Amino acid sequence: MEKRLLGKAGLEVSALGLGCMGYGEAADRGAMISLIRGAAERGVTFFDTAEAYGPFRNEEVVGEALEPFRGEVVIATKFGWDIDPETGVHKGGVNSRPAQIKRAVEGMLKRLRVDCIDLLYQHRVDPDVPMEDVAGTVRDLIREGKARHFGLSEAGVGSIRRAHAVQPVSALQSEYSLWTRDPEQDVIPLLEELGIGFVPFSPLGKGFLTGKIDENTKFDSSDFRNRVPRFSEDARRANQLLVDRLREIADRKGASSAQIALAWLLARKPWIVPIPGTRKLERLDENLGALSLRLEEGEIEEISQASSSFKVEGDRYPEEFMKLSGR
Numbered sequence: 001m002e003k004r005l006l007g008k009a010g011l012e013v014s015a016l017g018l019g020c021m022g023y024g025e026a027a028d029r030g031a032m033i034s035l036i037r038g039a040a041e042r043g044v045t046f047f048d049t050a051e052a053y054g055p056f057r058n059e060e061v062v063g064e065a066l067e068p069f070r071g072e073v074v075i076a077t078k079f080g081w082d083i084d085p086e087t088g089v090h091k092g093g094v095n096s097r098p099a100q101i102k103r104a105v106e107g108m109l110k111r112l113r114v115d116c117i118d119l120l121y122q123h124r125v126d127p128d129v130p131m132e133d134v135a136g137t138v139r140d141l142i143r144e145g146k147a148r149h150f151g152l153s154e155a156g157v158g159s160i161r162r163a164h165a166v167q168p169v170s171a172l173q174s175e176y177s178l179w180t181r182d183p184e185q186d187v188i189p190l191l192e193e194l195g196i197g198f199v200p201f202s203p204l205g206k207g208f209l210t211g212k213i214d215e216n217t218k219f220d221s222s223d224f225r226n227r228v229p230r231f232s233e234d235a236r237r238a239n240q241l242l243v244d245r246l247r248e249i250a251d252r253k254g255a256s257s258a259q260i261a262l263a264w265l266l267a268r269k270p271w272i273v274p275i276p277g278t279r280k281l282e283r284l285d286e287n288l289g290a291l292s293l294r295l296e297e298g299e300i301e302e303i304s305q306a307s308s309s310f311k312v313e314g315d316r317y318p319e320e321f322m323k324l325s326g327r
């Protein structure tokens, strides 16, 4: 499996990771454990979870699944929502106060069944806590041997610079895909300048870019996509044109739309590592197939053009979540 380096401190991971979050009803524990182990057996060495997923069920499942692979895989998790570290109750909003981070990390170590967290991200920037204090807390945790690498998620350029000045950031995880190209404006150039790796989340557009979702798709009531403007029925109908265009290109290449979406991201920079999520082994195999799909310069340009000339209908998050990004 191709490997890539994130940041300058030697964090090496498989070129595609596995997003373990999942949408809607939590997957059956046993099935999720087999899927995660199946990914590790196929050579995936990068697994993404967060304290907030579940809370804390997803970290527990990831910890159990990867226990036999300890030392061979990189587990990334995230702190930063205002979650009671004991009960898992999400009080709403963000909380990156140093005491909260330290308590969160103690819980993560237990749930993930590790002595040290390979990659510790702040999930969203907390405007009430100076970034220097957040980075300083993570720096202390790294010195104590409780974390190895520092990451940020959906942070704006000012926050990235401030954090990196205190504790070098190995990776930024933000939404980036053929229908969310915002990071190209100023975030990706900054990451290049500072030597920070990029981990695109929702690289398949939360499933939409694969062509398996249309205006008639019904999500279960707990599925977050019910609240995403880009997934309203009208938006899905309008956005279908982009998916149709991607499918044409995919058909010509003898590939799937998911593979085109991932191969395009992989071709952008050698320090980009997408983390598509799936609960199905056959889709995991399909997604990993993107690593052997070689796109010619002209094809990359054609895909970029198809995406940039399309006006996507609907925001990528509900309004209250949009406000938490880019700070």
Ligand SMILES: NC(=O)c1ccc[n+]([C@@H]2O[C@H](COP(=O)([O-])OP(=O)(O)OC[C@H]3O[C@@H](n4cnc5c(N)ncnc54)[C@H](OP(=O)(O)O)[C@@H]3O)[C@@H](O)[C@H]2O)c1
Binding pocket: 018, 019, 020, 021, 022, 023, 048, 049, 123, 153, 154, 173, 174, 200, 201, 202, 203, 204, 205, 206, 207, 208, 210, 212, 258, 275, 276, 277, 278, 279, 280, 283, 284, 286, 287
């Ligand atoms: N930092 C953050 O704030 C943040 C936010 C969102 C996500 N994330 C992370 O990023 C990971 C991935 O993002 P995501 O789950 O939002 O979106 P995604 O990877 O773009 O898409 C996942 C969806 O696509 C479907 N899918 C996957 N492969 C497919 C294929 N080959 N064909 C058809 N459908 C396919 C999955 O369904 P099935 O499961 O049914 O296969 C799932 O519903 C998450 O697991 C999480 O770890 C982080």
